[in-house]
Amino acid sequence: MKFAVVVNEGPYQHQAANTAYHFTRSVLEKGHEVVRVFFYHDGVNNGTCLTAPPQDEPHIVNQWSRLGRVHDLDLVICVAAAQRRGIMDERESTRHELPAANLAEGFRIAGLGQLIDASIEADRLLVFGD
Amino acid sequence: MFINRRGPYGSGYAQEALEITLVGAAFDQQISLAFVDDGVFLLRVGQDTSGIAMKPYTAAYRALADFDVHRVYVERESLAARGMTERDLMAIPGEGQGPDGNLVEVVSSAELSNIIDGQDVLMNH
């Protein structure tokens, strides 16, 4: 079965990103497919490369990057929500004449159409938020 | 179906929910909007954001028909719990489920429950 996962909250402030990560992992462990993990609202903050949590706490951004790498996942950060919250890849950073880019490894920035596409392609879509 | 359960301006969820609503409609999907709990406040008439200098994005609901969104449901029990009636809601021009060229259809919990049950994809904001 094909799943789409939507993450509406950033790491740490709410459990949503943690729950979404564990759910996504379980979907894959059970042999299902994850069409896309789409990060919307504050969920785009899961895609910044600038987090440095304490060593004895989970590194949520790196967890996503690693899961994405191991399972070839499509981790998509919503461009509109990202622009509001300062998550930028090189192209967006240049386009907006900003001093830096900060997109974490394994994520890409794209439009809301990718969420709609995923909702059409997937058999099940789950939203994790606050 | 996009279910709005939070009011305007206190959080950013509804504004971004509106953006995904319009994108979904542009993808030729059959989009339904439901307003439940504090989400009914999104459609309350008389909003004036000048004092808080925030974008009055709820005015954009009036253009839903232009974006091919024709199914707009408001839960009656949520209205009643907040001391509101249909008269407190903005009219959204268009031909849809609602009466007299108004897309807004106020439905009971039981009716909305059936509508929700028939949806393929649901997103709560």
Add this chain to the structure above:
Amino acid sequence: MLHTVNKSPFERDSLGTCFRLARPGSEVLLIEDAVYAALAGTRFEAAVRESMTRCSIFVLKEDMEARGIDAHALIPGIGTVDYGGFVDLAVRNEAVQSWL
């Protein structure tokens, strides 16, 4: 349909909205802080029991354990599932509605 609720009923009434709008025969999974709604002896127990006459209610085991809740503390009749079971619930229902 599978309904998930993630907020404590003491914080927000998403559970009430879920019970109001979930059709009979639905499955409801309590995750994150919503697991507190499954505790016996709260002011929400009657409402939860009433909903159990119409829907099946489950609690996510990992979130229960994180919060120091063991099975004996739950309202009788509430099932527990782990994350694998969460996936199975999503698979066997036509769609999933998350009441945030």
